[in-house]
Amino acid sequence: MLHRRQFLSISGTFALTSLMGGCGRSPASILQIKTLEGSVSPQLLATFRRQWPDELPMKFRPVEQLAELFAELEGWRNFDPAKVEKRYLWNWFKDTAPMDLVTIGHGWLRQAIAEELIQPLPLAQLEAWETLPELWRNFIERDDRGKFVGSGETGEVWGMPYRWGTTLILYRKDKLKPLGWVPEDWSDLWREDIGDRLSLLNHSREVIGMTLKKMGYSYNETNLGAIAGLEDELKALHKNVKSYSSTHYLQPLITDDTWIAQAWSQDAIPLLERYPKLGAVVPKSGTALWCDLWVQPTKNTTKFEQLQPWLDFCWSAAAANQIALSTNGASPAMYQTQDLDPEIKNNPLIWVDPEIFKQSEIIQVLAPGIEADYRQLWQKIRQA
Numbered sequence: 001m002l003h004r005r006q007f008l009s010i011s012g013t014f015a016l017t018s019l020m021g022g023c024g025r026s027p028a029s030i031l032q033i034k035t036l037e038g039s040v041s042p043q044l045l046a047t048f049r050r051q052w053p054d055e056l057p058m059k060f061r062p063v064e065q066l067a068e069l070f071a072e073l074e075g076w077r078n079f080d081p082a083k084v085e086k087r088y089l090w091n092w093f094k095d096t097a098p099m100d101l102v103t104i105g106h107g108w109l110r111q112a113i114a115e116e117l118i119q120p121l122p123l124a125q126l127e128a129w130e131t132l133p134e135l136w137r138n139f140i141e142r143d144d145r146g147k148f149v150g151s152g153e154t155g156e157v158w159g160m161p162y163r164w165g166t167t168l169i170l171y172r173k174d175k176l177k178p179l180g181w182v183p184e185d186w187s188d189l190w191r192e193d194i195g196d197r198l199s200l201l202n203h204s205r206e207v208i209g210m211t212l213k214k215m216g217y218s219y220n221e222t223n224l225g226a227i228a229g230l231e232d233e234l235k236a237l238h239k240n241v242k243s244y245s246s247t248h249y250l251q252p253l254i255t256d257d258t259w260i261a262q263a264w265s266q267d268a269i270p271l272l273e274r275y276p277k278l279g280a281v282v283p284k285s286g287t288a289l290w291c292d293l294w295v296q297p298t299k300n301t302t303k304f305e306q307l308q309p310w311l312d313f314c315w316s317a318a319a320a321n322q323i324a325l326s327t328n329g330a331s332p333a334m335y336q337t338q339d340l341d342p343e344i345k346n347n348p349l350i351w352v353d354p355e356i357f358k359q360s361e362i363i364q365v366l367a368p369g370i371e372a373d374y375r376q377l378w379q380k381i382r383q384a
Contacts, residue, residue, distance in 0.1 A: 030057050031306065034069060036103040037062035038266075039163050039292045041326035048313050055309045066105040066292075073102060073117040079299040098297035100307060104159065106139070106291045110365045113146035113158050118295040120156035121311075122304055128315035131336045136161050139362055140293070148364075159293035162314040163329035165265035166352060166360065167206060167288040170250075173279045175259040183260060185283045186214040190233075194240045197259040199252055202244040204378035205363050206262065209288055211237060219288055219361045224373050234381045244382070253278070264290065269328040269349055282352050286359030291332070324350045 040060060063069050076098040104112060112118045123129055123140075141155045142148060149155035169183045176182050179193050189198060189210075200207050209219035211233050224230060242258050243249070250267060252258040254275060268280050294311065296302070313319050317339055320331035324344040334340065335354060345351045352360070365371070 030059055031101070031302070031310070032059050032061070032097075032099045033101045033310075034061045034063055034072060034099045034103065035101075036066055036069065036105075036292055037064050039103060039327055039329070041322065043326040044319060044322040047318050047322050048310065051313065051316075051318060052309050056306060058310065061099075063103075066103070066108065069103055070105075070108045070112070072099075073104070073112060073295075073297060074115070076297050076299050077115070077117060081299075098300040100300055100302045101294045101296055101310075103292050104295050106161070106293065106362055107365060109140070109159055109293065109295075110142070110146035112295060113142055113144065116298055118158060119298050119300075120158055121160060121294075121296055121307075123157045123160055123311070125304070125308065126312050126315060128312075128333050128336070132315070132332060133335060133357075135289075135357075135362070136291075136332045139291075159295045160311055160314065161291040161293045161332045162319075163323055163327055164289055164291040164332060165329045166282050166290070166349075167201070167210070168263055168265050168268060168280050168282045168349065169260060170253060170263040170268045170271070170278060170280045171260045172253060172256075172258075172277055174277045175256070182279060183281055183283075185285050186210045186287075187285075189240065189260065189262075190214075190237055191240075194260060196240060196242045197257075198240040199243045199245060199249045199258045199261045200237075200241055201249065201262050201264075202246045204374045206288060207237075207244075208234065208374055208378060209363060210262065210283075213283075213285055213287070220364045220366065222366060222370050224370075224377055231377065231381070234377070235384055238381050238384060265349055266328045272349075280349055282349060282356055284353075284356055286356060286361065289360050289362045291362065292329075 040062075045058075045060065063072075079098055081097070138148070140157050140159050140161065142158055143153075143155045146158075169186075169189070171183055173182065175197070181188070183189070205219070208224075208230075211230065212219060212221055212227070215227070215230065215233060217227060221227065243252065249258075249261045249263060250271060253261050263280070272278055272280060294314070296307070315331070315333040317333070317337045320334045320337040321341050321344065323329055323331045324334065324347075325341060330350050330352070331337070334344070334351070335357075340351075366374075
């Protein structure tokens, strides 16, 4: 596994090599891409270069947090090229102009569209578009306010998902073995023999969502008050919870303070090799999906034809293999890839059972009043 500092060092070296390979080109002809640290590996970039040796050089700049990337998008809102000095090679690293592509998390897509921070991408021109799972196509097709289009309506495509993962259950095999079971689904988190050895994400939509999924509903229900028994289910779950955290939930599992944790796959997968006492499972009734997307800032003027080789590659078979093997995530094109590495298919945390995938959902941004209902219920349960 590449840790954050290692990735920054290696990818910086790779990007500089790409820049040097483009000597003789103007800096403006170098594709500039800002990405979430760890979501694009050096191996993935090397594979692209082998397949597309004659394409434009690219400069990747990793950023640690998705929130930082979204803040950059907002900062380019008022960009005026007339006020920017000519970008010579020696000051090329200045972040004056909008990047050609930027990573955002799925939860920021609607806001980015509504605030006119990004422009549509004609992804239907890409080779893999027709075989892309419907879940992804439906998610990225929106109107100009960021809302999903209804049946018979047409919107535009606003982002390209290139890496995805799940919310899963991480557990201590040695602690659960005496109890004679290991978790298989969300319903196992309600078992009385867990005691208070459970940690959950400090995220209302994740916790209420998985409770809804356990009850046979959607993560994205819009009328919580109409669901009989929801509050009672959450109260029963709360009795098993030792802590709620989205940032420090792994350490208590390692130090025996908790036995089971609701976890994000990109955090959980690297731990399994380092700590053999840990096990993990994607709940069989379905789960929440997350994804990283490429978007093009509104003020960026690079033509799609220049971006297309990289975007085409990101949905290719070669990329599907490298994303899975080197970024702790999966490619949206994975299920359509014929020559997938056997190591990937043997990893159920990456190669999620297709039936489980079909029952899984991306957590959507709901109307403000509905989001407030989730938060209000969340606070009520936490204070009980």
